[in-house]
Amino acid sequence: MGSLEKCDRCGGRFPAVYCYPPQGANKSLNLCKRCLEEAQAERRRQLENAVSSDPYNEEILEQLASVYSQLKNRVEQARIIAQLREAKRRRLLEAAREEKRRLEEAQAERRRLENAVSSDPYNVEILEQLASVYSQLDKRDEEAEILARLEKAKIPWLEKAVENDPQNPDLYFRLGELLIPDLSYRGNYSSSEIEKTCDAFLKAVALGLSNPISRGRAYYRLGVLKEMTPTQDLTPLGKKYLNNAIREFRLALSSNPDNVEILEHLVLVYSHQQLGKPDELAEIQARLDEAKVRKKLGSTLSSVGSHTNRSEKGISFEQKCLKLIQSMGFRAHSTKNAADGGIDIIAFSNQPLVAGKYVVQCKNWSKPVGEPIVRDLYGVVAAENANNGILISSSGFTSSAISFAVGKRLQLIDGNQLNQLSLSHQGKEVD
Numbered sequence: 001m002g003s004l005e006k007c008d009r010c011g012g013r014f015p016a017v018y019c020y021p022p023q024g025a026n027k028s029l030n031l032c033k034r035c036l037e038e039a040q041a042e043r044r045r046q047l048e049n050a051v052s053s054d055p056y057n058e059e060i061l062e063q064l065a066s067v068y069s070q071l072k073n074r075v076e077q078a079r080i081i082a083q084l085r086e087a088k089r090r091r092l093l094e095a096a097r098e099e100k101r102r103l104e105e106a107q108a109e110r111r112r113l114e115n116a117v118s119s120d121p122y123n124v125e126i127l128e129q130l131a132s133v134y135s136q137l138d139k140r141d142e143e144a145e146i147l148a149r150l151e152k153a154k155i156p157w158l159e160k161a162v163e164n165d166p167q168n169p170d171l172y173f174r175l176g177e178l179l180i181p182d183l184s185y186r187g188n189y190s191s192s193e194i195e196k197t198c199d200a201f202l203k204a205v206a207l208g209l210s211n212p213i214s215r216g217r218a219y220y221r222l223g224v225l226k227e228m229t230p231t232q233d234l235t236p237l238g239k240k241y242l243n244n245a246i247r248e249f250r251l252a253l254s255s256n257p258d259n260v261e262i263l264e265h266l267v268l269v270y271s272h273q274q275l276g277k278p279d280e281l282a283e284i285q286a287r288l289d290e291a292k293v294r295k296k297l298g299s300t301l302s303s304v305g306s307h308t309n310r311s312e313k314g315i316s317f318e319q320k321c322l323k324l325i326q327s328m329g330f331r332a333h334s335t336k337n338a339a340d341g342g343i344d345i346i347a348f349s350n351q352p353l354v355a356g357k358y359v360v361q362c363k364n365w366s367k368p369v370g371e372p373i374v375r376d377l378y379g380v381v382a383a384e385n386a387n388n389g390i391l392i393s394s395s396g397f398t399s400s401a402i403s404f405a406v407g408k409r410l411q412l413i414d415g416n417q418l419n420q421l422s423l424s425h426q427g428k429e430v431d
């Protein structure tokens with residue numbers, strides 16, 4: 001017989017070898033045999049009470065099944081496991097009913113909004129809501145058509161917003177970005193239209209656009225717009241703008257050296273032959289290729305071992321966030337448009353207390369998302385007059401990002417919270 005141990009419950013001495021709590025019991029306690037049996041009986045009673053008042057709580061049922069397993073009570077264990085299976089079945093059934101109810105609601109909403117659009121075809125708010133309904137109903141073609149119409153509808157709307165808030169650089173930038181496709185679609189444009197577009201970008205940079213990528217893009221647009229003048233030559237001014245664009249993109253790159261988006265922008269700028277920077281073009285092109293390989297490798301590695309459903313392969317992080325938001329009862333659609341200030345998803349709620357518009361940005365990053373991104377989102381919340389800006393990060397946020405968001409119409413959701421939401425609304429983690 002080994003040495004005697006002291007029981008944490010009754011204080012009695014007992015032989016350590018014989019009575020040490022078996023695995024699964026409270027490991028931090030050292031109990032004698034009698035106290036251990038008492039503790040297990042207590043725990044069983046507590047869990048059974050909990051089950052009788054909440055018979056399909058999966059968490060409690062799982063704990064109770066494990067207690068019966070420790071007690072080697074096979075009959076009760078089997079009964080609880082059967083009940084657990086029933087609880088799962090009920091949860092899935094409920095989710096399916098909920099989904100059906102949401103789709104029916106969306107159909108009714110669709111009829112209402114289609115009517116509204118036919119009498120007011122360029123109303124931005126109605127178009128946005130209709131795009132969300134089409135997205136939820138998986139009507140891709142209809143959604144694309146509405147999004148295209150939305151682009152056009154937003155021009156007068158933003159012009160008005162600029163009038164009301166003439167010191168907001170983000171509004172000018174967004175206006176410029178909307179005017180650009182309008183110019184390039186038509187192919188023919190007057191010099192006054194180019195002037196107007198240039199003006200928007202010039203105001204945006206003069207008023208202090210905060211995001212270096214947006215600043216780079218504004219300068220790039222200005223450089224290219226100078227080329228759209230009848231001479232088609234890169235004027236000294238155009239050249240200056242392109243060099244400014246390079247400076248801004250390089251600045252953005254210094255804190256984010258593998259960012260494919262920034263590198264792509266830089267390749268675009270350096271590709272202007274009249275700029276005469278073939279060496280830089282080659283350097284950045286090589287870095288872009290490398291960054292793309294790394295990105296691909298990273299996503300392949302992270303998907304190894306995860307339970308990726310076949311049909312879900314190839315769905316982007318943004319699409320997964322969109323599906324989650326829709327499953328939470330919001331109407332939502334993705335925006336495929338640079339002019340939306342990097343906004344990935346627009347969502348609406350018609351629930352009391354939270355009714356209104358939400359702008360969502362999704363960042364599938366391995367590094368924490370920093371304050372500049374949160375700041376930009378806050379600008380969009382103001383410009384869109386949204387209830388709230390929601391930033392979803394697959395990783396986390398820097399402390400300055402978190403403190404910036406405090407007390408503002410902003411919500412930061414990190415990878416853990418995202419998985420929690422996904423578990424409770426879709427019954428699975430985000431992979």
Ligand SMILES: [Zn+2]
Nearest residue numbers: 007010032035
């Ligand atoms: Zn004891």
